[in-house]
Amino acid sequence: MAMIEIKDIHKWYGDFHVLKNVNESIEKGEVLVICGPSGSGKSTFIRCINRLEEIQKGEILLEGRNIYDKGVDVNELRTEVGMVFQQFNLYPHLTVLQNVTLAPIKVRKMPKSQAESIAMELLARVGIHDQAKKFPVELSGGQQQRVAIARALAMKPKVMLFDEPTSALDPEMINEVLNAMKDLARDGMTMLCVTHEMGFAREVADRVIFMDGGAIVEEGTPEHFFTNPQHERTKAFLKEIL
Amino acid sequence: MNYDFQWNVVLSGEYLDWILSGVKVTCQISAVSLFFAMCIGTLLAVMRLTRFKPFVWFTAIYTEFFRNTPLLVQIFFWYFGSDGLLPRFALDWLYDHDFEFAAGVIALTVYTSAFIAEEIRSGINSIPRTQLEASRACGLSFVQAMRYVILPQAFRIIIPPLISQALNLLKNSALCMTIGVAELLYMAKQIESYSFRAFEAMSVATLIYLSISLVVSFTITQYNKHFMRTVSY
Ligand SMILES: Nc1ncnc2c1ncn2[C@@H]1O[C@H](COP(=O)(O)OP(=O)(O)OP(=O)(O)O)[C@@H](O)[C@H]1O
Ligand SMILES: [Mg+2]
Numbered sequence: 457m458a459m460i461e462i463k464d465i466h467k468w469y470g471d472f473h474v475l476k477n478v479n480e481s482i483e484k485g486e487v488l489v490i491c492g493p494s495g496s497g498k499s500t501f502i503r504c505i506n507r508l509e510e511i512q513k514g515e516i517l518l519e520g521r522n523i524y525d526k527g528v529d530v531n532e533l534r535t536e537v538g539m540v541f542q543q544f545n546l547y548p549h550l551t552v553l554q555n556v557t558l559a560p561i562k563v564r565k566m567p568k569s570q571a572e573s574i575a576m577e578l579l580a581r582v583g584i585h586d587q588a589k590k591f592p593v594e595l596s597g598g599q600q601q602r603v604a605i606a607r608a609l610a611m612k613p614k615v616m617l618f619d620e621p622t623s624a625l626d627p628e629m630i631n632e633v634l635n636a637m638k639d640l641a642r643d644g645m646t647m648l649c650v651t652h653e654m655g656f657a658r659e660v661a662d663r664v665i666f667m668d669g670g671a672i673v674e675e676g677t678p679e680h681f682f683t684n685p686q687h688e689r690t691k692a693f694l695k696e697i698l
Numbered sequence: 699m700n701y702d703f704q705w706n707v708v709l710s711g712e713y714l715d716w717i718l719s720g721v722k723v724t725c726q727i728s729a730v731s732l733f734f735a736m737c738i739g740t741l742l743a744v745m746r747l748t749r750f751k752p753f754v755w756f757t758a759i760y761t762e763f764f765r766n767t768p769l770l771v772q773i774f775f776w777y778f779g780s781d782g783l784l785p786r787f788a789l790d791w792l793y794d795h796d797f798e799f800a801a802g803v804i805a806l807t808v809y810t811s812a813f814i815a816e817e818i819r820s821g822i823n824s825i826p827r828t829q830l831e832a833s834r835a836c837g838l839s840f841v842q843a844m845r846y847v848i849l850p851q852a853f854r855i856i857i858p859p860l861i862s863q864a865l866n867l868l869k870n871s872a873l874c875m876t877i878g879v880a881e882l883l884y885m886a887k888q889i890e891s892y893s894f895r896a897f898e899a900m901s902v903a904t905l906i907y908l909s910i911s912l913v914v915s916f917t918i919t920q921y922n923k924h925f926m927r928t929v930s931y
Contacts, residue, residue, distance in 0.1 A: 506835055535837035545832035549851050558846060559836035611837055 457520050459484040459615060459646045460505065465514030467500060474500050475511070476671040482615075485644045489657040489678075492667035493693060498650040501667065502617045505648065506537040519614070535563060538608030542620040544600040546592040546607070552579065553588040556607045564611070571610070578606040582636045598629030602636050609640075616640065618649040652697050658682065666690045701897065708898045713889045720885030721906055727799060727881060728868045731806035735867065736860075738807065739814030744844055746819055757815065764812035770873055772809055777801040777877040802874035810867045817863060821856035822848055857922045864918075865911050872907070882906060 556575035875884035886903035
């Protein structure tokens with residue numbers, strides 16, 4: 457059974473058809489990179505997977521379970537699907553450690569000491585355990601984004617969604633975040649990453665999909681994608697970003 | 699000017715006791731009303747932000763209605779009009795206890811909560827929507843996200859306007875003298891009618907209101923400074 461099965465999904469904002477008949481199947485441990493021009497619906501697409509956006513047609517199955525079923529607890533679902541945003545979105549009034557432990561303590565009802573020791577492990581894994589007592593404003597962008605990754609991992613999700621995690625960063629900080637993501641990929645996390653970091657795609661993606669105008673125009677292995685793209689729009693896009 | 703100032707008359711003996719008991723009642727009615735107004739104001743603001751139509755309508759009407767009618771009318775309404783509003787046993791209980799005080803608290807609470815709700819709502823709106831998204835994406839419910847992420851940030855931003863609402867409440871509480879709440883102004887008026895020292899009595903009342911306001915405002919500002927450093931916007 458696929459980890460995520462996306463069947464014929466459609467979404468409209470009013471009259472505007474943002475997602476048009478998107479189909480996709482992601483296996484456990486697979487890393488999918490999603491690219492495409494601005495406004496093509498990449499963010500909307502991955503945000504449907506943790507129901508930050510609702511679809512109007514089609515279904516999304518997580519381990520065989522339709523996430524839009526009436527009986528599904530959205531909060532429960534979101535603990536299984538972690539998300540990292542372009543703008544980090546850390547909680548500015550909480551320390552790094554509190555950012556990571558908030559959801560485990562409040563949602564999972566985990567004892568504070570246990571949540572903290574898990575958080576410290578995760579912070580160590582992304583290389584910032586020595587910043588645990590600081591507030592987000594005291595950290596660089598790259599460090600903040602790594603905290604955001606640790607925060608999402610603290611719920612032990614089965615899938616991680618990344619929405620342009622490095623586009624708000626200064627160039628010299630991009631690699632520290634990509635390295636954290638690569639580690640995660642090697643550890644077998646199922647990942648959907650909207651990114652234009654083609655080096656990352658080449659190195660860890662199992663598949664790359666190219667979206668345009670709310671639909672998947674082309675998909676394939678990174679190898680195929682970079683060396684032998686079929687569609688004119690894909691070629692034009694790659695020419696622009698490479 | 700040949701007015702003979704006699705401060706010692708109003709600031710000694712029985713009159714001093716009256717003033718002190720007036721100060722006590724003013725502080726009590728303000729504190730109790732502020733507490734309830736904060737609770738109701740927060741609730742109203744959160745209800746409005748759920749975007750659930752009936753809540754939005756209810757809170758919109760509530761805030762517009764109570765902010766745009768004179769407080770004195772509202773005080774009279776709760777005091778004289780509660781006959782038609784409350785069941786018999788509740789009225790009996792109130793008449794046995796301090797009915798004037800209760801009517802004053804209700805009027806001040808309802809009136810102030812409408813203003814506080816608007817302050818809190820604009821404070822919450824000033825927190826980027828992505829904060830709500832980020833916390834919901836971690837699995838927090840709407841209420842948890844409000845409680846642990848949005849409100850703590852919003853409250854730091856709205857503390858200055860909230861202080862001014864609290865001080866308005868303190869000053870507005872003087873209107874409760876009209877329904878016989880024995881607060882500071884009521885006592886000052888009483889001293890004036892017994893001693894005929896109108897200027898002294900009113901000056902003392904004025905200075906006391908002023909000092910309470912300054913002390914409250916200074917304390918909260920100091921307390922707040924300690925928090926502000928962690929907020930980035
Ligand atoms: N809440 C909304 N209401 C109406 N239209 C929206 C809304 N959110 C997004 N859109 C529109 O939907 C389209 C897809 O947006 P989306 O954010 O998914 O694009 P994207 O591929 O992530 O682009 P970018 O690379 O700029 O992030 C855009 O044209 C956008 O203007
Ligand atoms: Mg986007």
